[in-house]
Amino acid sequence: MVLSRSFVAIAAAIVLLPSIPLGHAQATSAASQSNPAQHQRVQQLIQNVEKAYENGVANYRDGHLSAAKSNFDYAVDQMLTSGIPIKSDADLSAEFDRIVDAVNTLEMDSLKQGNGFAGTAEPTPAEAAEQATFSVDPAVVAQAQEALKTTQSDLPLVLNDYVASFITFYTKSRVGHGTIVASLQRAGRYREMIEKVLKEEGLPQDLIYLAFAESSFRPQALNAGSGAGGMWQFMPFGVYGLSRTGWYDERFDPEKATRAYARLIKANYAQLGDWYLAIAAYNWGAGAVQRAVQRTGYADFWELYRRNNLPAQTKNYVPEIIAVALIAKNPKQYGLEDIQPDPPLLMDTVKTDYSVDLRLVADITGAPVQEITGLNPSLLRMATPPDESYDLHLPAGTLDLFQKEIAEIPEDKRRYWRFHKLASGETLEEVARAYHVSAAEIATANQLTSTDDVSNLEALVIPVAPATAPALRTALYHARRGDSLVTVADRFGVTVDQLKRWNRLKTKAVPVGRGLYVAEPANISSSVSRSSRGRASTGAARRATTRTSGKASRHAVKSTGNAKARASQAKPAQHRARKS
Template sequence: VWALSLPVVHAQPLSFAARAAAAETDDGKVPDVSTGAIPTVVPPLVNQPFPAKPTRKDERMSRAEVMFEEGRKLYQAGNVADARKLFDEALDLVLNSKADPVDRAHFDKRFEELVAKIHRLDVAGLGAGAAPGEENFDKAPIDDILSLTFPIDPKIKPMVRDEVAATVSQLPLEATDAVLSFINYFSGERGRGTIRAGLRRAGRYKPMISRILDEEGIPQEFIFLAQAESGFLPRAVSYMSAGGMWQFIRGRGAEYGLRQDAYVDERFDPELATRAAARHLRDLYHQFGDWYLAIAAYNCGPGNVDRAVEKTGYADVWELRSRGVLPLETSNYVPIILAMTIMSKNPKNYGLDDIIYEEPLQYDTVELNAMTSLALIADLTGQPVSGIKELNPALLKDVAPAGYRLHVPKGTLPSLMAGLELVPESKRLAWRVHRTEPGEDMASVARQFGTTPANLLAVNAGLKEDLHPGALVVVPGAPPPAPRAVSASRARPTKYARSKAPVRPAARSTARSATSRFVPAAAVKTTAKTTAKPPVRKAATTIAGNRSRRG
């Protein structure tokens, strides 16, 4: 309901003489009269800002937010079916409105927050039988559009082709109709929000990703594969249970050395997953000799691409796409990445030049020699547990196991190591350390942690009951229960994510003799000695011959 709020002004009644005098003045001041009370000056209405009247789209967004709160209560009460129905209706209410909001940026932010809240409830199972402390996962953004098609705006064709011709890129760029259709989508209302959010988050990880891609001999443009896969969300999980910034399924992650157990899933570690993804892409390039085919194989598995090439006799992703021999999601996967690359390299033309990138993450790393609670690590680094978990998205529980390479905020490593020396290795899962504030003593610290001064004195040799500010007090405690294994396969969105073709484990194979569009210098020096040539059509007999040489 739209209403105008004005300040309430209390005035005393005026006499007739005072009202007449006030009416005759030009400056609005009430003259001094001997009869009647003088009122408080009323601010003129013309000086009061009038808020813009909400449109139907704004009103629908407000109703959708109310519906979400109602659905959340149902979800927490265990009524999952009715809750999801309300969530669907809330999103449909907003999406089916064609009106424009008053403030587009504010509206988009509200809608993204609504979708994110619904997804967190759905994926994490809040209120629907999830165990206390169960970890949340983010939805993989690409799931929503992989199986969709979008129209082409003929007006952008000449501009995009000029951009492609003028853009410097290690990855070959093409402005096919499929690429143009996704540029059109990402230029629109919903798509622009997705690409802008991803680019903002990219600032956190770009220096690290760029370094690793260079070290592994992979074109720098493959950073946009991570944007397409996860929007740079380290804990993104797809409908098919692929996880992390680079969306590895379990088998492929294990193949590239990513640890997965009850405590750690390194698919969610941005740095380790980036290294694994770069090596996987390099292997796929050596197998297919073409970056586009390597991208397709990254999405649907090398076996599917091998069969498509063998069936048609073409080692060209556009030909395979036009013949419908690749999964639909894979057919759209390559153009999505190319569209994001072209737009990001020409930001001014797509309204992306005003993005404020998040600051790069900076941290120190230490390998733990004993299982340690994150609460203890937070105590010693002066950070909240949430801050430690943000730097360590691979941790599935609030503990870090022995052998885990822990990231802590830059500059806090010395205090962490000094504090850990105070706690026996066997006690680091349960004990805490408290840094005292002015006015605290052993009794107040004991009350804070639910123990006694005698217990504290027993494990803090050399400390007295009167503590000086900044003293480290070791606090003994009971160990928490052992964590249960957490599987990303539990994190399956309902209506809000579409199926993604998984990257299927397949036997490793040697490099094939296919020619390539581009070979990075680093890859030539370290792993291959081929010369880049234009792609050529390959007959089925040639493909079969190459396959037989691979065994």
């Protein structure tokens, strides 16, 4: 990616923003004054944060946005996971606000250039259709006219050449047909929820098909051009009633985003009085549509279309949705009767006010990590936010089990510790090697001794220490005895496929001592010497975790009170349930 001059200028200007002088705090808190050891710890933390941030700016200037994102994630993660309440120390609070504000500024400019710090985005069905060239098939028109006679809909459905052209694309072209098949399959996961929300808001049920054009029913869809995200493609800024913090982005929460969509489309209809205009306004904006109506005197979408008073994308938007509704409601006529929609997502929900790693949730519920992340697509850091209420979704039927087992783990350890179900014949030493902890540590956490027989236990709590991030320059981990790509990937919160790609490996076996990149190496030209190549640091966030609207990020972390402090004193877990 080639950066614009303004892009580089902003990065340079941010480096010059006033920072906290290392070793000389501008606003030393009373707590730091009375606790020299704490003050020294805070200053060392700030120094480490500054190094990570400066590496991020350097990568940002060079156009290595993925590496910059990892650096920025690591800078913020160090403060969030330090164990020091950010708001309780003036130095650390000021540093947190400065870093978050600086990264937000960089990302806002990056969004103008493309898609922020996020990776390459998959095109939406609407974008795919825009690139296609297709004509109206008379046979398709005749077929659609017959279908329309018996189609029941709570939206006004019409058939004209504009609509027919999209029916042709989605039923006759390979790309179009594949898109609608995948979308209608995926829609099964969310249809029941969306229809429930639309009904509660008093809206037509067939407004569900806007999700096809916007995202193909993908909760984490991203638009490469605008930065819009989620099933309903909300922008990263704007007043939609959706929160964004360093821990979660509610644009990617299917139900909350659907609520926001329903409110917005309802407001569009209240303003414009016509469903086609309301749908066009969802794409172009209610104010823009209102001005087009006032300018022409026609409150009619098709008249605005014919008079060329709509942008090209909005012209396509309404007929595409009508076409998809006609196809979806008449699957047999379009050869789609064999489509099996995905089953609805069924889940239990528990409110958390502590940070818990999704891998620990997977351990306890017995579900794959991918299933847990799929149930919680709005989480950005593979963990729930600390000190804030959050609705954590669990596989259906696992709520009681989760609440029982999570109670065994101290609250402040739930972001790091794991839960291991013992296999037949498995020993304490074998478990300890798998998690790179000592048998004595596991025994203490479970109120055992290192010589106790664990054959009659069902599971153990594993006191895994917070993973130490590799050096920013290398992100290199040296394999130990008993390591495999699976255990290394689990330890550093990445996937086996990522490790194989970053290290050009073909098998999962890892020789002892082998150096492994556990973060994505910076994408630097081969003309740069190996010794000067930087490597992206590991970070817990899956997405751009530090971005928020305005100053909202300053409230992402709240100071912990005495109750939290008491809870942070690690208590050994109770004995695990005995096998019957």
